[in-house]
Amino acid sequence: MANSxxxxxxxxxxxxxxxxxxxxxxxxxxxxxxxxxxxLLDVLNEQLIKEGNDPVEFDHDCREGICGSCxxxxxxxxxxxxxRTACCQLHMxxxxxxxxxxxxxWRAEGFPIIKDLVVDRSAFDRIxxxxxxxxANTGAAQxxxxxxxxxxxxxxxxxxxxxxxxxxxxxxxxxxxASLFTAAKIAQLSLLxxxxxxxxxxxxxxxxxxxxxxxxxxxxxxxxxxxCPKGISISSISRxxxxxxxxxxx
Amino acid sequence: MSLLTNLNSPIGKxxxxxxxGLGLTIFVLMHMIGNLSMFSGDDAYNEYAHFLASLGPLLYxxxxxxxxxxxxxxxxxxxxxxxxxxxxxxxxxxxxxxxxPSMQSSSSRSMIITGIILLVFTVFHLISFKFGSGGxxxxxxxxxxxxxxxxxxxLAKLVREKFALPWYTIGYTAIMLLxxxxxxxxxxxxxxxxxxxxxxxxxxxxxxxGLLGLGIGLGFIVxxxxxxxxxx
Numbered sequence: 001m002a003n004s005x006x007x008x009x010x011x012x013x014x015x016x017x018x019x020x021x022x023x024x025x026x027x028x029x030x031x032x033x034x035x036x037x038x039x040l041l042d043v044l045n046e047q048l049i050k051e052g053n054d055p056v057e058f059d060h061d062c063r064e065g066i067c068g069s070c071x072x073x074x075x076x077x078x079x080x081x082x083x084r085t086a087c088c089q090l091h092m093x094x095x096x097x098x099x100x101x102x103x104x105x106w107r108a109e110g111f112p113i114i115k116d117l118v119v120d121r122s123a124f125d126r127i128x129x130x131x132x133x134x135x136a137n138t139g140a141a142q143x144x145x146x147x148x149x150x151x152x153x154x155x156x157x158x159x160x161x162x163x164x165x166x167x168x169x170x171x172x173x174x175x176x177x178a179s180l181f182t183a184a185k186i187a188q189l190s191l192l193x194x195x196x197x198x199x200x201x202x203x204x205x206x207x208x209x210x211x212x213x214x215x216x217x218x219x220x221x222x223x224x225x226x227x228c229p230k231g232i233s234i235s236s237i238s239r240x241x242x243x244x245x246x247x248x249x250x
Numbered sequence: 251m252s253l254l255t256n257l258n259s260p261i262g263k264x265x266x267x268x269x270x271g272l273g274l275t276i277f278v279l280m281h282m283i284g285n286l287s288m289f290s291g292d293d294a295y296n297e298y299a300h301f302l303a304s305l306g307p308l309l310y311x312x313x314x315x316x317x318x319x320x321x322x323x324x325x326x327x328x329x330x331x332x333x334x335x336x337x338x339x340x341x342x343x344x345x346x347x348x349x350x351p352s353m354q355s356s357s358s359r360s361m362i363i364t365g366i367i368l369l370v371f372t373v374f375h376l377i378s379f380k381f382g383s384g385g386x387x388x389x390x391x392x393x394x395x396x397x398x399x400x401x402x403x404x405l406a407k408l409v410r411e412k413f414a415l416p417w418y419t420i421g422y423t424a425i426m427l428l429x430x431x432x433x434x435x436x437x438x439x440x441x442x443x444x445x446x447x448x449x450x451x452x453x454x455x456x457x458x459x460g461l462l463g464l465g466i467g468l469g470f471i472v473x474x475x476x477x478x479x480x481x482x
Binding site for chain 2: 012023073075076078081102104108109110172174175176177179207208210211216217218219220221223225226227231233234237238239241242244245248
């Protein structure tokens with residue numbers, strides 16, 4: 001078949017959270033240009049199971065690029081080489097027959113490895129729980145129309161709201177900072193009237209929680225924006241800093 | 251919220267680094283422009299130095315501020331760098347920048363190294379010039395000159411002596427190029443840290459910041475090179 005490919009995978013294998021891990025090399029002779037990257041891993045796992053070996057654990061759910069479940073570092077880039085694409089939507093047609101691909105989990109103190117390529121991202125849930133919500137009763141659908149919001153603000157808030165919480169920003173950041181994730185929620189809610197009541201406590205709590213979880217500080221490398229499958233702009237981080245200064249001077 | 255806790259938070263650290271960084275950028279810009287007075291002759295240079303020295307308490311206040319800015323900038327820079335090792339104890343076997351909107355560069359990755367070299371250089375530089383021959387605590391009649399009846403330090407003589415030495419001139423030039431590298435990421439980054447960035451302006455600010463850094467670096471290099479090659 002014209003589209004068939006033989007791919008070599010170097011995959012990070014780690015049996016559990018506190019066990020030493022290492023790379024294992026596998027051949028996938030039945031790869032195909034039409035496969036998604038995760039389907040390639042499925043084929044590898046079929047192979048491993050047939051051989052009586054442990055399959056490679058990796059997170060995935062919708063495989064449509066919108067749920068934020070998947071995410072591995074592919075040849076040094078979070079979610080792989082295609083811009084604004086979660087790795088489930090990366091297809092093997094971007095590779096050539098005979099290629100070797102290195103796959104690693106997100107590496108950060110705040111994302112401890114559970115097994116192989118699966119990391120525990122509940123730190124993100126705790127950051128959101130610390131302040132990424134609103135207490136205003138937004139009512140039923142028609143009530144939304146009774147509260148006019150400028151189109152530009154609504155659009156920008158929506159851009160920040162597209163975060164799927166995959167964690168690629170942390171994975172790609174040279175400092176393993178969670179600034180883009182945290183800032184996206186703060187920036188989104190700062191643009192909307194519903195976000196106003198908790199405006200000042202939100203930024204403080206979320207920033208504190210982010211540090212508490214062991215994520216590093218931002219050095220403005222902007223690598224997070226480059227790997228974000230939703231292309232969330234680091235202008236959200238600027239906005240978070242402005243919100244913080246406002247909360248500080250209050 | 252206590253101010254100290256705030257300044258130690260992930261955002262506080264960036265605000266302090268950004269404000270002190272911009273302050274220090276303004277300082278090096280002024281210093282560089284001051285140095286260029288050498289092109290108007292040794293007397294102009296000495297008169298400018300004498301004018302600064304004669305400011306007295308005002309000069310001490312600015313100097314104290316500069317020491318504070320240098321230290322706060324360095325301490326925060328080291329803290330951020332140390333935090334990075336804690337936040338990712340195990341690094342990647344393969345790591346690449348994704349390019350595109352990423353601002354990651356050799357400049358952004360080497361801020362800690364260029365920063366530490368610049369700090370060490372600054373101490374060495376102060377010992378060479380400010381506290382060098384004819385300076386405070388180092389009075390030397392050979393480094394005095396009289397211009398328009400006013401006796402003052404002949405700093406130009408010391409500068410000429412230092413930049414007659416090849417190793418000194420080469421070392422100084424190399425370190426000023428590191429300053430350019432530091433400012434290339436630093437100026438843009440400081441503005442982003444202070445929340446002053448609009449996405450549409452970001453590429454322009456990065457370019458202008460880089461050019462300003464380059465201008466400052468070249469401005470510092472041109473006078474020593476002119477002295478070394480005997481053009482001045």
